[in-house]
Every structure is written in structure tokens, then in C-alpha cells.
Amino acid sequence: MKLQINDAGSWRHISNFDALAEGEVRARSARLAYALNERCRLRIMGDRGEVKAYCKGPHFLWEEKSNS
Numbered sequence: 001m002k003l004q005i006n007d008a009g010s011w012r013h014i015s016n017f018d019a020l021a022e023g024e025v026r027a028r029s030a031r032l033a034y035a036l037n038e039r040c041r042l043r044i045m046g047d048r049g050e051v052k053a054y055c056k057g058p059h060f061l062w063e064e065k066s067n068s
Helices: 019-036
Strands: 002-006 012-016 041-045 051-056 061-064
Touching (some): 002 019, 019 061
Antiparallel strands (some): 002 012, 002 041, 041 051, 051 061
């Protein structure tokens, strides 16, 4: 899985991580984004390149990607 950030108009890779660590990655990265700025957005990509979830300000709560 991959964690990516967008704070200037394009997505950039932050880190790869194991699916077992996803809960901790979500919690820690949301706190980091909150500290950076409220325009910051995060997303988690699955191993096949699919977007799994988004996190954005001002509250930085994770939302699952809808399939619609």
C-alpha cells in the first residue's frame, strides 16, 4: 500500500506500508496533515494502484473511496 499527499496541486508519494499497519498510518498521517495546513489532502492507494481512502481538512477524517 502507499500513502500519498497533495498540498500543491499534484499527488506525491510519501511511503509504502504493509496493510497490517493501515490503521496506525491513517491515524499518524492525519495528525501530520492537520499540523501542516488545512489545504493538505492525503490518500491511500492499494497494491494494484486503486484509491482506497481520502483524508482532507479541515477535520482530517478518513473517508473510504466510494465505488459510484
